[in-house]
Amino acid sequence: MNKIMLKLNLNLREESLIRKLLSPRFFLMITGFVIFLCFWHLSVEVWQLPRFAQLPTLRAVVTEFISTNPIYGVSIFTHELYQHILASCLRVFAAFILATLLGVPLGLFLGWSTKFREYVFPVFEMLRPIPILAWVPLAIVMFTGIETPVIFLAFLGSFFVTALNTMLGVQQIDESYFRAARCLGANSFQVFKHVVIPGAMPFIFTGLQISVGVCWFSLVAAEMVSGQYGLGYIINTSYTNVRYPTIIIGMITLGFIGYITSAMVRSVGKSLMKWRMRELALSEG
Amino acid sequence: MTNSPQTRGQISIKDVVKIYDPEGAAVMAVDHCSLEIAAGEICMIVGPSGCGKTTLLNAIAGFHSINGGSIEMDGQLLCGPGKPQATPGSDRIVVFQNGALFPWKNVIDNLMFGPLMSGKLPFNEIKEKALYMMADAGLSGTENSFPGELSSGVKRRVEIVRALMNDPSVLLLDEPYRALDSLSKSVMHEALLDIYAKNKVTIFFITHDLQEALFLGTKLAIMTTRPCKPKKILTVDIPYPRSYSVVTEKRFRDLMEETSHLVHEEAKKSFAAGEKEG
Numbered sequence: 001m002n003k004i005m006l007k008l009n010l011n012l013r014e015e016s017l018i019r020k021l022l023s024p025r026f027f028l029m030i031t032g033f034v035i036f037l038c039f040w041h042l043s044v045e046v047w048q049l050p051r052f053a054q055l056p057t058l059r060a061v062v063t064e065f066i067s068t069n070p071i072y073g074v075s076i077f078t079h080e081l082y083q084h085i086l087a088s089c090l091r092v093f094a095a096f097i098l099a100t101l102l103g104v105p106l107g108l109f110l111g112w113s114t115k116f117r118e119y120v121f122p123v124f125e126m127l128r129p130i131p132i133l134a135w136v137p138l139a140i141v142m143f144t145g146i147e148t149p150v151i152f153l154a155f156l157g158s159f160f161v162t163a164l165n166t167m168l169g170v171q172q173i174d175e176s177y178f179r180a181a182r183c184l185g186a187n188s189f190q191v192f193k194h195v196v197i198p199g200a201m202p203f204i205f206t207g208l209q210i211s212v213g214v215c216w217f218s219l220v221a222a223e224m225v226s227g228q229y230g231l232g233y234i235i236n237t238s239y240t241n242v243r244y245p246t247i248i249i250g251m252i253t254l255g256f257i258g259y260i261t262s263a264m265v266r267s268v269g270k271s272l273m274k275w276r277m278r279e280l281a282l283s284e285g
Numbered sequence: 286m287t288n289s290p291q292t293r294g295q296i297s298i299k300d301v302v303k304i305y306d307p308e309g310a311a312v313m314a315v316d317h318c319s320l321e322i323a324a325g326e327i328c329m330i331v332g333p334s335g336c337g338k339t340t341l342l343n344a345i346a347g348f349h350s351i352n353g354g355s356i357e358m359d360g361q362l363l364c365g366p367g368k369p370q371a372t373p374g375s376d377r378i379v380v381f382q383n384g385a386l387f388p389w390k391n392v393i394d395n396l397m398f399g400p401l402m403s404g405k406l407p408f409n410e411i412k413e414k415a416l417y418m419m420a421d422a423g424l425s426g427t428e429n430s431f432p433g434e435l436s437s438g439v440k441r442r443v444e445i446v447r448a449l450m451n452d453p454s455v456l457l458l459d460e461p462y463r464a465l466d467s468l469s470k471s472v473m474h475e476a477l478l479d480i481y482a483k484n485k486v487t488i489f490f491i492t493h494d495l496q497e498a499l500f501l502g503t504k505l506a507i508m509t510t511r512p513c514k515p516k517k518i519l520t521v522d523i524p525y526p527r528s529y530s531v532v533t534e535k536r537f538r539d540l541m542e543e544t545s546h547l548v549h550e551e552a553k554k555s556f557a558a559g560e561k562e563g
Contacts, residue, residue, distance in 0.1 A: 179348055180385035182373040184399035184451060194398070198389035275389045279433030 056244040064245040072243035074234060085253060087229035088219060091147070092261070095154035096215045103159045104204060107166025112196050128160045132218040136225050150222040157218030158211040165207025169200030202276055205269030212265050216258045294454035294487030295324040295359050296345065302353035303340050314340045316512030317354065322504070327481065327488040329502035331495055331548055333555035337513030338491045342457050345489065346379045347371035358454065375399055378448035379457045384440050386432040392443055393428040399451040415450060422446050422480060438469045442476060449480070455487045462497070471529050474500055478527060495548050499540050500532060507547050510555035517547055
């Protein structure tokens, strides 16, 4: 019985993949990319528009990107590209996990306890708008080595976003859920576990999706300032060494990996919130 | 169900006063309101929107304090002198106007929530009870659905069963059928009377629908517009079981005639005062 269900499930999955590829949405997405690339090619190489003429051409970037023997040393066939990707990914992973582990509980308490919020929130709100780059000197003073200050900076950006969204998530929970839980005999701890955490979940995951983006953003800023590896680092050194196609390669790689991480966070959220998915599916149909 | 419930759930409200003071302008929501509800009664509270009915319900449930008077249940003080706010508890369970089933829990987990929190029964017994009560209320088959997937009528029924899972003395219903169309409403009314016949809890039911009040209630309290207090209290002497055809009977129409102008009067006052719905 189970096997049949599993097979059915797999069939459905394959079918839905095919349907996805055939759907107008997929074609629109491809068309969007094609238009973007055409614009790049035409404006830089063919028309040589002002301000665009100095940029690396689409052809130069693509040839460099897929070359087995790239002129500036970085392509999909070189070990170096993956070394940079790995360095950046590990840093983002560490920073994002740390930011989530600290930011979610902080946000939950900020949203849940008025007293705690009154102590902490003003300080939090004063620190939050400080740009990541302004933290660079402190990060270098506080931490030794290269890795820790970079991770710290990426962590900071991510942390504030996660904590704030989690707090808002708790605050938007309808009062009647708290009242219902009280009526049904739940104590404070049980209310926290059964109402506050699941109720804030949709906001937490929206926050995490933004936060993983901000994490990349602050990481690259940090890597451009200090660092020996990483995608931010190649972008910066390629600039000083006048390797323009490599800058674009770094940027495209960043965009691609950023997109994947964000999709990963989204799918974790989906699997944790089946109730929400079903609700949304129904409201669409 | 286990003990004889008719002896539980007697509520006496004495001279209750509630003043809201959000911006220094004291607004009297409830003014020396007194009301006796016998154990096992269905007391219908009818009044215009925003008249302070919900304030009274919240005071009984323990969601906010009162400024004067007292509320007792079965001889025990819920709130009154020296104790401005009652403690919420599973002996008085509220069914909310907009529904408060936890959307992140499926139906069976919602039903099991109360007993699991109090931790008096083992898990398996709670689950058995939940399944039994679901079957009894005609809800079998929805165990694994999330509230977001159910119709509002079914959601309301689940919420009432969730309350009954805790053997409460009183059910406090705050316009539970407000969002339903009149056809589903009549189905829900019969279902509620069916549940009442089986469980015999005291029901404190807020509505602004007079027909609903007369159809369901054993007692009817027509409230004045703000500040809220009973304008007229009367017994609905129509025997149970009532079916929906009762609305065409003479006694029902007489009662309707007797009360509708009172309700209409208060509604006009409320409208003139520009009360917000709520």
